[in-house]
Amino acid sequence: MGKIIGITYDLKSDWQRGGDDPVDINAEFDKPETIERVATALERGGHRVARIGNVHSLLAQEDNLDVDIVFNMCEGISGRNRESQVPVILEMKGIPFVGADALTLGIALDKVMAKKLFMAERIPTPRFFEINKGDDLEKVNGIGFPLMVKTRHEGSSKGISRQSRVEDAGGLKRQAGMINDTYGQPALVEEFIRGEEFTVAVLGNEDPRAMPVVQVSINGHVELGDEFYTHDRIASESLQYVCPAKISGELTSALQDLAVRVYKCVGCRDFGRVDFRVDDLGHPYVLEINPLPSLDVKDVFNIFPNVFSSNYDEIVNKVVDFALRRYNIIDEGSLAASVCLTESLKGLKS
Ligand SMILES: Nc1ncnc2c1ncn2[C@@H]1O[C@H](COP(=O)(O)OP(=O)(O)O)[C@@H](O)[C@H]1O
Ligand SMILES: [Mg+2]
Structure with a gap:
């Protein structure tokens, strides 16, 4: 028996860019095609779909939602709690939802908070410091150059251009000032990791x-x-x-082990994706975890069919199954749709 699944999302078109807004203001929001692709996957999994929309639409409908569970894809509009807003409303209303809860989303969006947790668990992450407006740059830079200057709490490479890698005090001042002024938040400055880059998705809950x-x-x-x-x-x-990355079995295992540790460290649920740089000596560094990874068909979740016998539809339905099981509202019918993926997952690293 299928379920009624509400989808919450922010569309790029929901945000009309104002004169002072950065050009990439809506970079994290979804295209209508992505929402439709997820809806199609859920329908093919035997479910019925209700398109709820963004947090305002959710608030307008909160007492009349006739759904068994919500598939939350909302990035939120602004501030470091923006991704947490929809989950917290759903939690208050007792409506089950797919994916991480408000706390995990808040921690992961704020990269400084996430890095402090990684460090507490000895998960390697680039050394860093923060720059707030008016800081004395010489005092805060205990690392040296080159450095990577990023936003503290944005995603989708917002604020990242070729100028983000800086080699001197002038570059640091320029980029940190740009982040402080344009994005209205502290700049997160990290040692620049020269080398290669990887991303590892993780699925599941207890294991x-x-x-x-x-x-x-x-x-x-x-x-x-x-x-x-x-x-x-x-x-x-x-x-x-x-995919799969053409790297040694040793590095593959190291990245997969770290990805699962990071996922558990911030309390992810159902699915997530961890981004890494690996330096020229082969040492991995965790850049961030995305508890709300993109489901765009050009993104990572549509690449696995190349390497294993499960397509995009099965992966999306498997993620929902993990959530349904977490709330104890699973039924055997919907599980059958993802038996094939379950078998594939057994062969993966935990
Ligand atoms: N410390 C770093 N060293 C080298 N490259 C980095 C570093 N931090 C970020 N990058 C580059 O910037 C990209 C975006 O950074 P990331 O921290 O993943 O933020 P986002 O949330 O925007 O994806 C990374 O995918 C990587 O290419
Ligand atoms: Mg990233």
Whole structure:
């Protein structure tokens, strides 16, 4: 028996860019095609879909929602709690939802908070400091150069351009000032990790499993050196995903083990994705965890069919099954749809 699944989401078109807004203000929001693709996957899994929309639509309907569970894809509009808003409303209303809860989403969005947790669990992450408006840059920089200057609580490479890698005090001042002024938040400054880049998805709850390792290639090269993932590159053909990554079994295991540790460390649920850089000596560093990873068909969750016998539809339905089981509202019918993926997952690392 299928369920009625509500979908909450922010569409790029929900946000009209104001004159002072950064150009990438709506970068994290979804395209209508992505929502429709997820809806189709759920319908193919035997469920009925109700499109709820963003947090305002949710608030308008909160007492009349006729759904068994919500598939939450909302990134929220602004502030470091923005991703937590929909989950907290659903939690208050006692409506089950797929994916991480408000606390995990808040921690993961605020990269400084997440890094402090990683450090507490001895999970390797680049050394860092923060720059607030008016800080004395010489006093805060205990690392040296080159550095990577990012936003403290944005995703989707917002605020990241080729200028984000800085080699001197002038560059640091310029980029940190840009983050402080344009994004209205502290700049997160990290040691720049020269080398290669990977991302590892994780699925499940009691016994989370790492999916095959995906490697980032830029302009046809996986040895990125000083290159990195910028906002402009997301939309271009220069950025490609290679899966499975052509790396040693040892590095594959190390990345998958770390991905599962990070997932557990911040209390992810159902699914997530961990981003890594690996330096020229082969040491992995965790950049961040995405408890609300993109389900765009050009993104990582649509790449696994290349390497294992499960397609996008099965993965989306499997994620829902994990959530239904968590709330104890699973029924055997919907489980059958993902038996094939369950078998594949057994072979993956936990
Ligand atoms: N310390 C770093 N060293 C080298 N490259 C980095 C570093 N931090 C981020 N990057 C590059 O910037 C990209 C985006 O950074 P990330 O921390 O994953 O934020 P986002 O939430 O925008 O994805 C990464 O995928 C990577 O290419
Ligand atoms: Mg990232």
